[in-house]
Amino acid sequence: xxxxxxxxxxxxxxxxxxxxxxxxxPHQVTSLQLWEELVRKHPRLAAIRDQVVLAVHQExxxxxxxLLILHPGDExxxxxxxxxG
Amino acid sequence: MSRAANDLGSAGLEVEYADMSGxxxxxxxxxxxxxxxxxxxxxxxxxxCPSCGAVSLFIGITxxxxxxxxxxxxxxxxxxxxxxxxxxxxxxxxxxxxxSVKHIxxxxxxxxxxxxxxxxxIAISSPHRSESLEAVKYCIDTLKATVPIWKKEIYETExxxxxxxxxxxxxxSRQK
Numbered sequence: 001x002x003x004x005x006x007x008x009x010x011x012x013x014x015x016x017x018x019x020x021x022x023x024x025x026p027h028q029v030t031s032l033q034l035w036e037e038l039v040r041k042h043p044r045l046a047a048i049r050d051q052v053v054l055a056v057h058q059e060x061x062x063x064x065x066x067l068l069i070l071h072p073g074d075e076x077x078x079x080x081x082x083x084x085g
Numbered sequence: 086m087s088r089a090a091n092d093l094g095s096a097g098l099e100v101e102y103a104d105m106s107g108x109x110x111x112x113x114x115x116x117x118x119x120x121x122x123x124x125x126x127x128x129x130x131x132x133x134c135p136s137c138g139a140v141s142l143f144i145g146i147t148x149x150x151x152x153x154x155x156x157x158x159x160x161x162x163x164x165x166x167x168x169x170x171x172x173x174x175x176x177x178x179x180x181x182x183x184x185s186v187k188h189i190x191x192x193x194x195x196x197x198x199x200x201x202x203x204x205x206x207i208a209i210s211s212p213h214r215s216e217s218l219e220a221v222k223y224c225i226d227t228l229k230a231t232v233p234i235w236k237k238e239i240y241e242t243e244x245x246x247x248x249x250x251x252x253x254x255x256x257x258s259r260q261k
Contacts, residue, residue: 053255077164081250082229082230082232082252083229083236083249083250085145
């Protein structure tokens with residue numbers, strides 16, 4: 001198990017009611033499993049399930065079977081649909 | 086003025102390239118996120134170069150209405166380090182597609198942006214105009230699809246909505 005920092009942005013921060021928090025997850029976990037852990041902690045996040053990706057090591061990862069290798073202190077961000085520019 | 090821990094105030098990155106064209110000034114990428122009001126003069130001056138006949142500019146401005154609702158202001162937030170790295174990737178892409186491009190400058194404002202003010206300014210210089218015009222379009226289109234920045238549109242009624250760019254792969258308008 002490793003402790004990683006989760007960052008919430010925009011709508012996801014409103015639903016989770018937090019901007020950042022540490023969570024403990026397995027060292028290897030799929031992106032979907034990671035998302036499900038976040039929803040367990042903050043059930044209101046389920047509302048954006050179809051319009052969200054994660055950013056792990058500052059690369060976008062869709063929710064699915066992609067296996068993530070996480071290290072202590074890694075940053076994972078919850079990324080709702082972008083609206084820059 | 087106090088700011089949140091992940092707020093950078095004004096964050097800039099400058100990258101310089103070894104210049105192969107024989108011109109004195111090395112090509113550079115300027116990527117800036119700031120809570121300050123943006124200056125068109127500053128952004129365009131940052132890309133001017135004597136060997137470049139063209140400077141092309143895009144300015145994104147807060148509109149005063151959306152679907153009949155009066156917009157009071159926009160409020161932007163960003164995943165700052167990733168926004169910077171994604172904007173740098175756009176600069177690299179631009180240079181691959183338009184090798185004659187000289188300087189690229191992308192400034193994006195964060196925090197509250199009142200109506201009629203600029204949220205983003207992109208300036209690109211090149212020897213001739215078609216490259217910088219095309220590169221500016223590519224920059225703004227790609228920024229909207231890939232840079233982790235979000236805006237909240239705040240209406241006169243005090244209600245608001247988080248906008249979603251249609252360019253974003255995971256936006257609702259793109260779901261089947």
